Amino acid sequence: MAKRIEVSDLNIYYGDFLAVEGVNVSIEPRSITALIGPSGCGKSTFLRSLNRMHEVIPGARVEGKVVMDGQDLYGADTDPVDVRRHIGMVFQRPNPFPTMSIYDNVIAGNRLNGKKMKKAESDDVVERALRGANLWNEVKDRLDRPGSGLSGGQQQRLCIARAIAVGPDVLLMDEPCSALDPISTLAIEDLMTELKDRFTIVIVTHNMQQAARVSESTGFFNLNGVGQPGRLIEFNPTEKIFSNPDQKATEDYISGRFG
Amino acid sequence: MTATKTPTERPPAQRVVRRAGDRLFAGSAKGSGIFILVVLAGVAAFLIGEAIPALTAPAEDVPGGEGLSGYIAPLVLGTLLGAVLALLVATPLAVGIALFVTYYAPRRIAAGLGYAIDLLAAIPSVVYGFWGLAVLAPALVPFHVWAADHLGWLPLFAGPASTSGRTMLTVGLVLAVMILPIISAIAREVFSQAPALHREAALALGATRWEMIKMAVLPYGKSGVIAGAMLGLGRALGETMAVAIVLSGGAGATLNLISSSNPSTIASNIALRFPEATGLGINTLIASGLVLFVITLAVNMLARWIVNRRADFSGAN
Numbered sequence: 001m002a003k004r005i006e007v008s009d010l011n012i013y014y015g016d017f018l019a020v021e022g023v024n025v026s027i028e029p030r031s032i033t034a035l036i037g038p039s040g041c042g043k044s045t046f047l048r049s050l051n052r053m054h055e056v057i058p059g060a061r062v063e064g065k066v067v068m069d070g071q072d073l074y075g076a077d078t079d080p081v082d083v084r085r086h087i088g089m090v091f092q093r094p095n096p097f098p099t100m101s102i103y104d105n106v107i108a109g110n111r112l113n114g115k116k117m118k119k120a121e122s123d124d125v126v127e128r129a130l131r132g133a134n135l136w137n138e139v140k141d142r143l144d145r146p147g148s149g150l151s152g153g154q155q156q157r158l159c160i161a162r163a164i165a166v167g168p169d170v171l172l173m174d175e176p177c178s179a180l181d182p183i184s185t186l187a188i189e190d191l192m193t194e195l196k197d198r199f200t201i202v203i204v205t206h207n208m209q210q211a212a213r214v215s216e217s218t219g220f221f222n223l224n225g226v227g228q229p230g231r232l233i234e235f236n237p238t239e240k241i242f243s244n245p246d247q248k249a250t251e252d253y254i255s256g257r258f259g
Numbered sequence: 260m261t262a263t264k265t266p267t268e269r270p271p272a273q274r275v276v277r278r279a280g281d282r283l284f285a286g287s288a289k290g291s292g293i294f295i296l297v298v299l300a301g302v303a304a305f306l307i308g309e310a311i312p313a314l315t316a317p318a319e320d321v322p323g324g325e326g327l328s329g330y331i332a333p334l335v336l337g338t339l340l341g342a343v344l345a346l347l348v349a350t351p352l353a354v355g356i357a358l359f360v361t362y363y364a365p366r367r368i369a370a371g372l373g374y375a376i377d378l379l380a381a382i383p384s385v386v387y388g389f390w391g392l393a394v395l396a397p398a399l400v401p402f403h404v405w406a407a408d409h410l411g412w413l414p415l416f417a418g419p420a421s422t423s424g425r426t427m428l429t430v431g432l433v434l435a436v437m438i439l440p441i442i443s444a445i446a447r448e449v450f451s452q453a454p455a456l457h458r459e460a461a462l463a464l465g466a467t468r469w470e471m472i473k474m475a476v477l478p479y480g481k482s483g484v485i486a487g488a489m490l491g492l493g494r495a496l497g498e499t500m501a502v503a504i505v506l507s508g509g510a511g512a513t514l515n516l517i518s519s520s521n522p523s524t525i526a527s528n529i530a531l532r533f534p535e536a537t538g539l540g541i542n543t544l545i546a547s548g549l550v551l552f553v554i555t556l557a558v559n560m561l562a563r564w565i566v567n568r569r570a571d572f573s574g575a576n
């Protein structure tokens with residue numbers, strides 16, 4: 001089920017380096033939220049802090065609160081493994097497991113934690129996930145072939161299938177289309193629009209048109225200078241951001257006057 | 260400028276431009292390749308040439324009086340038994356150490372531990388031999404007794420238990436310690452190179468650390484571990500000094516790991532007998548050396564075959 005994420009006073013560090021400072025935002029369920037901003041301002045860092053992937057990097061840590069439907073994701077009794085099962089992630093570069101077949105890639109998340117599934121049941125999950133990711137027709141005859149044998153766009157959709165196969169509440173996507181051609185990009189954008197009925201989607205993108213096309217809300221990150229922490233400058237409905245933003249910096253960025 | 264180029268004017272597209280450096284490198288690479296093959300062929304020719312008299316001699320003239328195969332068979336068995344035992348003990352241990360060092364240990368401890376394991380490789384095999392004889396063998400005597408009592412129904416532990424501990428079991432364990440650094444160094448290397456991309460993919464799906472290792476690290480490192488294990492096996496098969504010191508060999512073929520009558524190994528048998536051997540005795544020893552050569556070659560080819568078998572899924576593409 002799609003869930004709301006509320007972030008309050010979030011500071012994100014790499015060791016002693018404060019990369020993102022003071023983020024307060026509420027991400028709505030069943031909608032697409034886009035994060036934009038110049039390179040290095042901390043969009044990926046912020047996104048990864050939402051499913052506790054940030055702390056995977058040695059020395060990386062977080063201060064503040066991230067609450068998903070009442071559950072404190074950074075609470076003392078919250079298991080990061082559990083958080084990641086409920087908040088799926090799609091990375092910038094497609095990363096299917098090269099040693100696994102297409103089928104095994106899709107079902108990989110469901111097989112975790114020693115869970116056993118009947119063949120018919122897992123067949124069903126794989127088909128639904130691949131159909132959900134608009135990939136089923138292209139791969140249904142070669143499910144036992146390696147996932148790395150697909151094209152870049154197909155691999156990215158395979159990764160989306162893998163992420164939605166476990167039935168997460170939230171889907172985080174970090175520039176999922178940056179390595180793809182315009183047609184695959186459109187395919188993935190259509191897919192996101194379909195998926196938002198079931199998931200809360202947060203997407204990082206450098207493509208303004210993409211943000212404008214798919215998202216309901218947009219957050220603009222910026223930083224004041226090199227070595228300064230990134231901040232969430234403005235968070236508003238996408239229409240407002242692209243027509244009449246509150247902040248001068250947002251308008252400058254969107255109209256291409258910097259960044 | 261014009262589109263009316265005649266065929267004769269066409270630039271010779273076939274001729275590849277090559278720089279002097281490239282040519283030099285290609286030449287020296289090809290040269291070293293050929294050199295290695297020549298050396299290998301030379302060794303093989305020498306072994307075969309010297310082994311022929313033993314191959315053709317009547318059975319009663321060969322040392323031991325039971326023919327060439329009767330002489331070599333127990334040695335082959337002893338060689339394989341010790342080396343395989345070492346491999347079975349060392350590989351899981353090495354993989355465990357490599358995983359601990361790369362993914363579990365705090366960074367400071369990991370570096371120190373890795374260094375200590377590497378040091379094991381720097382110890383000369385004579386030292387291992389004396390360590391096995393003076394320390395490990397006596398220490399293992401109680402285990403020999405226990406194994407004979409409780410596992411005696413297995414041919415491997417049929418007993419009677421050796422009272423000195425100078426047995427195939429001890430040799431196998433000494434060899435295991437000797438090949439541990441080889442396997443763990445290679446395993447460590449390949450594990451640490453498992454792409455962050457795939458490790459993060461596993462973690463983002465909600466994998467625990469061990470599940471992440473199973474999904475993204477072990478499959479990636481598998482062929483490297485196999486290659487390392489085969490290198491270790493090669494070393495264990497050919498190990499001479501440590502085995503010669505620890506083992507009181509010379510008995511016939513037996514699978515019994517814990518009694519004091521053991522077959523020797525090919526390499527240690529050659530080392531012990533060669534100084535006093537004459538005539539056909541030398542040819543016999545060289546024939547046994549030829550067998551060791553073939554076994555080692557087969558092990559390496561097997562390793563290569565295993566590594567290539569699932570190249571499709573190796574992640575190299």
Ligand SMILES: Nc1ncnc2c1ncn2[C@@H]1O[C@H](COP(=O)(O)OP(=O)(O)OP(=O)(O)O)[C@@H](O)[C@H]1O
Nearest residue numbers: 014017019037038039040041042043044045046057
């Ligand atoms: N692993 C890391 N270790 C240390 N600092 C890092 C690490 N990853 C990112 N940073 C720093 O954190 C800051 C934010 O980086 P981040 O990757 O979040 O930017 P981004 O907005 O995603 O940029 P881009 O649009 O180029 O992807 C940058 O100053 C970057 O140098």
Ligand SMILES: [Mg+2]
Nearest residue numbers: 043044045174
């Ligand atoms: Mg980024």
